[in-house]
Amino acid sequence: MEFAFLFAAAFLAGLIDAVAGGGGLVQIPAIFSAYPSHAPATLIGTTKVASMAGTFNAAVRYARSVRIYWGATGPAVAAAFLCSMAGAYTLTLVPAEPLRKLLPFVLAILLIYTLARKDLGAEHAPTLSGARERWVALMGGAAIGFYDGIFGPGTGSFLMIMFVRLFGYDFLHAAASTKLVNLATNVAALMLLGFKGHVWWELGLVMAVGNVIGSQLGSRLALKHGSRFVRKVFLLVVSALILKTAWDAFVG
Template identity: 55%
Template sequence: MFDFLLLGCAAFIAGLIDAVVGGGGLVQIPALFSMLPNTAPATIFGTNKLAGIFGTSAAAINFSRRVKIAWSAALPAAGAAFALAFLGAYTVTHIPTEAIRKTLPFILLAVALYTYKKKDFGSIHAPLHTGMKEKLLAICIGGSIGFYDGVFGPGTGSFLIFLFIRFFGYDFLGASAVSKVINVATNLAALLWFGYSGHIIWQLGILMAICNVAGSLVGTRLAIKHGSAFVRKLFLVVVSVLIVKTAYDAFFK
């Protein structure tokens, strides 16, 4: 019961962080590995996805009630992400991921430096595209990140936020809201696969899902209350932690 309590707390914190800038897996997955050392990694990831999809869905719904979500971009991107996440999950069983693992810290470092250097990055919501161009660009971004999430995964939410600010002209709050819709799609694709293959601890996953939802509701309220400036600061913190974590995993494990 004490282990379950600790995992519930980890899920709450993960939900809070993930609702604002993504990166909840930084908290939730290590906690699961620590508390369940003899459990198969696939079961850890499946249980994490079960908890995460409820928190991400709650965040998406909460954002939709308080922030104007660009559905014209979010829905095509989510559809592409869902389809490509399946392809990514299939591909990961047939190709080595070592090159991705070693490249990821440098990509994240470039994202962090770009965001830090451009002080006005994500501060103004000024959408750049409409119509078919918007949909095609959304499909490209959603599909690419969905595939990445299926193959590897760390930093998916943060990458989505960065790309929707950089290429769509959204502010941090608007990009975070759109990223939640896409994350629901990628999580659902992964969850269907893990559920089908029997890699979910349902009782634990549901307990963590409840805590994750509670954290996500607090996170979205904080993001909406404090705006894009707050989201930008937390984004830089989470990406910095991701750089350290992915670099350690790639070069020192």
């Protein structure tokens, strides 16, 4: 019964994540509610199996249809991979409670800013180049990668706003780059947590199938309807993330 429930949760997470990021909103609370007595590192490690599979599928679909700007995406991928591994290692040593309490406030600022800038992400007009572009990508990828390794919910949303706000991408191009960076963070965290024995592989593979099916549908919808559709889903996902993370941190 728990496996069927988590398959459905992974499907919905894959669909949401492929469009606008934030699949952890569904997947992580679902697995924690299904197995509350299991170690947090093991539960998060298991979700990384599903997230990696779904994100890989979405990344391939986007790469076939949307131009990838490697000047920013490449350095962000490299930094995110290394720092996600560091974050996952930290997860095995310390609790992530301070991040859990801070997250809803950070997401609220992100939502207010996006709502206030109605033209944000509507047009694709890259603003950085050369060394400055690489350094911003390295710093942003490092910070978000570490966060994904140690905790995770909202990573896709943070990456989306990074590519839209800092690099001037529209939401569709930002989604394409986000998938590649998020794939790197998932692979790195999974490698570290798997090596440490914090992955329940049987459950992870069941969830991976659901996540891939969801990501197929989600990426197809995003490519069909374009940046305005992605922006709307992004706002809905961030709003839901604020409510869910605030409840978890201060009430649940």
